[in-house]
């Protein structure tokens with residue numbers, strides 16, 4: 255039986271029987287992995303804390319017959335403070351469920367893990383508005399998953415972009431049926447998010463009305479990629495009206 259170690263963050267938790275859990279972990283170098291964690295649903299189980307949603311840890315596991323069994327974990331960050339603030343918890347829950355929906359198993363998604371980690375940290379720092387963090391996280395996720403680029407010029411003629419869609423950016427003349435009109439400040443923000451290194455990705459400002467516009471564009475794109483409703487998205491709407 256092989257014993258492996260991997261660093262990552264818990265992005266999904268599901269109860270199994272009375273006492274056990276299956277946890278989904280977005281890892282640094284092995285994509286997304288699911289671990290079976292025996293006894294982790296018990297309040298004082300040895301794996302209970304390490305298998306809470308958002309926990310970052312080095313996970314030790316063995317693999318046999320296609321099942322990864324969690325043996326232990328060394329927690330580096332629990333993000334426990336999220337539990338003390340229902341709004342940041344609602345955003346963090348949505349961010350992690352969205353990451354889970356966007357990432358395939360065993361594909362190296364380290365940059366998505368970094369983006370998720372940074373955005374959850376920012377929810378607690380409270381420097382940026384929640385809506386700003388949400389807009390950046392969604393656009394960043396679309397970028398790093400390869401769905402969008404910076405839309406800097408019309409795909410047909412090279413003139414300035416005014417309309418965008420998952421298929422590309424267009425001028426007024428060449429817009430496609432499903433293209434969405436976007437104002438210049440929103441296009442500039444998308445360009446910034448699509449070009450900056452992940453560590454600086456939040457460092458810009460955008461007026462509230464344009465943040466709303468960027469979030470509405472993201473909602474349209476995400477609806478095309480994930481045809482089902484995320485539970486955490488509904489929760490976010492109920493709690494924060496966002």
Ligand SMILES: [Zn+2]
Nearest residue numbers: 408411425428
């Ligand atoms: Zn054009």
